Amino acid sequence: MTPVERFRELLAIATVSRFDPVDVDDQPFAAFHAALERLYPLVHSRLEREVVAGRSLLYRWAGKTDAAPLVLLAHQDVVPVEGQQWRHPPFSAEIVGEGADRTIHARGAIDDKGALVAIFEAVEQALADGVVPRTDIWLALGHDEETRGTGAQAMATLLAERGVRPALVLDEGGAVVEGAVPGVAAPTAMIGVAERGVATFDLVTREAGGHASTPPAMPATARLARAVDRLRRRPFPLRLAPPVRAMLATAAAHAAPPLGTVFRHGRVTAPLLTRALARVGPETNALVRTTAVVTRLEGAAGDNVLATVARAGVNVRLLTGDTLADVAIHLRRAVADPLVDIELRHGGEPSPVSPWRGEAWRRLSATVSATLGHDVVALPYLQLGASDSRFYTGLTDAVYRFAPFHLTRAERDALHAPNERIRVDVWLRGIRFYRALLES
CATH class of the missing domain: 3.40.630.10 (Zn peptidases)
Structure with missing residues (x-):
């Protein structure tokens, strides 16, 4: 063969x-x-x-x-x-x-x-x-x-x-x-x-439940949806981590001007570089910030039942230098709702x-x-x-x-x-x- x-x-x-x-x-x-x-x-x-x-x-x-x-x-x-x-x-x-x-x-x-x-x-x-x-x-x-x-x-x-x-x-x-x-x-x-580190956090909302024909003003699913959207609109801060700075510094000798100069002096040009990389596309954006995206949603077991627990699974990829504790703090600030619980299901540091x-x-x-x-x-x-x-x-x-x-x-x-x-x-x-x- x-x-x-x-x-x-x-x-x-x-x-x-x-x-x-x-x-x-x-x-x-x-x-x-x-x-x-x-x-x-x-x-x-x-x-x-x-x-x-x-x-x-x-x-x-x-x-x-x-x-x-x-x-x-x-x-x-x-x-x-x-x-x-x-x-x-x-x-x-x-x-x-x-x-x-x-x-x-x-x-x-x-x-x-x-x-x-x-x-x-x-x-x-x-x-x-x-x-x-x-x-x-x-x-x-x-x-x-x-x-x-x-x-x-x-x-x-x-x-x-x-x-x-x-x-x-x-x-x-x-x-x-x-x-x-x-x-x-x-x-x-x-x-x-x-x-990068990888973790799954859950955003969880709870209510008494009941029949879907008489919903409250803010059911658990609506509160959860608002939290998901708030998280989407508040991404993690931009940062030039050491491995990314090393990549750009090494690439500087092979980059066309003026990018070679910009890459070579990453410590000075970091604010410019991170903003530019964040805009180029999903891959380069993921090089300059911790990312979080909701990948799973759970609600009631039936169409005519109010959810007593609504849950959103958030997949987080941690940039070098960030920690699981940092992520939990950011999620809490982004969601900005004390009635939304934030739970770490599993995770590992970078x-x-x-x-x-x-x-x-x-x-x-x-x-x-x-x-x-x-x-x-x-x-x-x-x-x-x-x-x-x-x-x-x-x-x-x-x-x-x-x-x-x-x-x-x-x-x-x-x-x-x-x-x-x-x-x-x-x-x-x-x-x-x-x-x-x-x-x-």
């Missing part, structure tokens, strides 16, 4: 994770594990493998020395596809197009089986070529990154108990893109040096910031240049979404988030959406990146 054929077979297994573990089908995960073992015989005969937290997989490839190891993360699970209209069936892994346009359409093609399978291809090829790494290499494959991250948390805890202190941890995250930074024409490898200088950063950026193009500029950036990497920050300060794929705007927009896909040539170059990294 070819690498692409193996990739397609693994994409066709619907390893869907769901927030309620009771709703998760175990069979696809068992099938995925069996397929990995069959498709990558050298990995499974020469690396140590253990199952953690029920479905996560942890592999150790022993190196020549006891120097600090490399840890590569990926996750097996994908998000559901119900309610989405796909041009091609999401688990058929169909190939469409010719030449450089050949594209694999499948859920998980990018997030995150693209990286997972590319890693396994790189390791299997290296084993076939007789490579023995200088240090240990760990492969940690979580099973519920899209929901709770319990698998990654359990594996990180296990490594900590064993005294594993990596030189570098690499997870999914940024990609090679164009147009991500205004004024920079060169393709940029967006390497996440930090990620991650620590990894260095964008030093040996680990040079190792990554050199591998990018050698395998993805000498014209590609490696930029530190703040990852907007959460990943399994947040559980590994206690093991080392060198935790990075980057998948070695050159993605268009449309391809990035398809993550968690219909028509997720990756070009075949782009994916094959990703294998070369991982092969070079594990031998670096």
